[in-house]
Amino acid sequence: MVTQSLDDSLQPPAADSGPFPAAGGCQPPADLRQQVRxxxxxxxxxxxxxPRYRMIHRTLGQGPALIWLPGIAATYRTYALVLxxxxxxxxxxxxxxxxxxxxxxxxxxRITHDHLVDDLIGLMDHLDIGRxxxxxxxxxxxxxxxxxERAPERFSRTVVQGAFAHRRFTAAERLALFLGRRVPGTVARLPLRQTIxxxxxxxxxxxxxxxxWPFYxxxxxxxxxxxxxxxxSxxxxxxxxxxxxxxxxxxxLVQGRDDRIVPHRYFEELKAALPRSESVVMPTVGHIPHITHAESLAKLIGDWLLTCEPASCTRDPAAGTAPCGAGGQDGAACPARAWANGSGDQVHDRKPLA
Structure with a gap:
């Protein structure tokens, strides 16, 4: 396994104001409420x-299809800046x-976890997305x-953040789960929510x-x-x-070094088990980089999914759904992969991709 470090632009929140911070100085962070508008x-x-519910979906942009699968407790607005x-x-x-x-x-x-996967594929069919x-x-x-695992032919490169294959619930979490099934309304009414x-x-x-923070x-x-x-449940x-x-x-695999929600051991478990994974640990980042480091997360995801700039790709990423590949036109190095050889505290682990 090769360990590399990533571009410094991934680290400071102060750089989260545009897709590429201006050279020679930091711009102020973006206004999240304005980004939502x-x-x-x-x-x-x-x-x-x-078949199970009326699903609201939102589409923004043109190019290769990227389906965003939200966290367990979030509204669409929390992802506005990164999207x-x-x-x-x-x-x-x-x-x-x-x-x-x-x-x-x-x-x-009546809805199982398998049904959620069915609904993802059903939405793709509804939107006429092949891959x-x-x-x-x-x-x-x-x-x-x-x-x-179920339908590999439908999906190209994938990014997961704060990921896990299983979770052990604490006694407090199990109690909250028991009570939650019986309490109507939104989580805003739950005691100790803000403290936790x-x-x-x-x-x-x-x-x-x-x-x-108030927005979150x-x-x-x-x-x-x-x-x-x-x-x-x-x-x-x-x-x-x-x-x-x-x-x-x-x-x-993307993990915040300071994530208190999904412990680092789950990240290591996925790294060891997934045969074709790469991984990034983002320093000074917790569980919600889509809010605290949205620009950096977007750049990291975009650069990795499209492994070279569209103008430099031998293959047209907009025409198909497979990634461009490791090299640019005629085997040249891809400009969008340049960040992988930068400097900084981020740790980038790569397994050989067969």
Missing amino acids: QYDERAAVGTWPG NRLGEGFRTIQYEYPGDRKGDGARLG AHLAGISFGSTIALKAL LAYNNKMDFPRIIEDR LEENGQTQIRALAHRA LVARLDLRPSLARIDAEIL
Whole structure:
């Protein structure tokens, strides 16, 4: 295994104001609420009347299809900044899980984790997407991993962040799961919610982006309790470890070094089990880089999924769905891979890709 370091531009939140920080200085961080307004203005909203619920989906950008699989407790707005940036080079699609929206028709007690994979593939068929990249965030990574094992012909390179193949729940988490099935409303009404979120995540919001903390609390608080409890119950029964060795897909594992939600041992477990994985550890980053380091995360994902600049690719990434490959035109080095040879604290582990 080769260990490399990544570009310094991945680290400081101060650089998170545009896709490429200006040379010679940092720009101020982007305004998340303004980014949400921009996303709402530009993204196309659609509905798929699927077999289990009416799914709301949002599409932004043109290019290779990139389906964004959200975390366990988030609204679409929390991903606005990262998808605004990725939308510059991809056709990004994000969608809501069953129970996220009142009146969506979901009967949560009947919906299994396998059904969530069925719904992902069903949405692709509905949108006439033959093959797509995936980006799975925490809980979304479990859907991505199972989809790659079940239908590898439908997916190209995939990125997962804060990923896991199984989770051990604490006694407090099991109690919350039990109560959550019986309490209506949103998680904003749950006692100690802000205290727990602050313990797990507040350290990831330095002063320069401290205005993002209230935004995060507001959006997290809009999660429906029963929907969250349903997804947590799926995780409690899930164990993907036996199938990992059968996933013959190129996967980038992204982990925040300071992640308190998904411990580092789960990251190491995936690294050891997935035969064609690469991995990145982002320093000074916790569990939610899509909020604290959105620009950096978008650049990392975009550069890895399209392994060379579209203008330099022998193959046209917009015409197909497979990545460009390791080299540029006529075997030349790919410009978009230049960050992999930069300097910084990020650790980049690569296994040979057969």
